[in-house]
Amino acid sequence: MDKTTDTGGEKDPRPLIEQIETDIYSGKLAPGMWLKQIDLEERYQCTRLTLRHALEQLQARKIVQRVPNRGYYVPSVDQAYANNVRAARAHVEKSIVDELITNITGESLARLSYLASVFSETLKTGTLPEQDEANLAFHRELLTACKNPVMIEIIWDLRRRVPLSAQRASNTPAELERSARDHFEMIECLRTRDADRLRVVTERHVGARPVQR
Incomplete structure (x- = not known):
């Protein structure tokens, strides 16, 4: 400082x-x-x-x-606000899908596969901080294929608007397992250069959670 x-x-x-x-x-x-x-x-x-x-x-x-x-x-984060942030993030991340597919390398795909496996394993045996770090590591590697630093900054800014405590509160075991499967499906979309499918998976992966009544 x-x-x-x-x-x-x-x-x-x-x-x-x-x-x-x-x-x-x-x-x-x-x-x-x-x-x-x-x-x-x-x-x-x-x-x-x-x-x-x-x-x-x-x-x-x-x-x-x-x-x-x-x-x-520090304000509390209600679910409606969190959903708005996730919707904005999904919109931004879908907008860079074509660039990710164009720029992804074989080395990065191999790295993503390894990190997806690490995240999946931490859901079974890891602590919450280990799960958080494994998830962030996957997304950091994914964004290396985006060459627009402003877009990357916007995505990370949106991620940080929902604190980890609020994210964890809405993450059920089933949702975490789905997130792990999404990682592998995103890798397959990149490998096969299926932009339309990757946009669908990204929307599902990032998208809003149902509001609790």
Whole structure:
């Protein structure tokens, strides 16, 4: 967090923004938690000015919320919001299917097959963090075939808008097993260059969950 801007030696808030967002996504800063500035300054070893700029930008992206005269807090994620995020992500990921098929390599397909197997195995014997990391590793490798860094940034931004705790709450064993099967089917679509089928699988894999009544 020691980057500075060109003027006045002010700290660049971008590394701090990324760290706070990562901690919200992972649950270290849990939904409902008030973000006391003095605690965050100590936690991240940053100045109040840099922290304020970071929180303002996170508020603009709806990662945190602010109550006048009280401060910032981590909002809870309801299922309707999570579904809207998933729908947006599915739309974006379907839009790069043709590019993925064009750019995928044999080496990347082999890597994806290995990572899909790792994720499938963690569902049987792994911890929740191991399952999360195995899933993310598969999708990181998948996105290496996309050569548009802005699209990749948008996809990861959308992923981080639903914290892991909220994702886990809606993941039944059957849905996790389906996700594992989707990974293998996505690989087969890439191998056979079946763009239409890959879009269908992507929609199913990312798509919204039924709202609980």
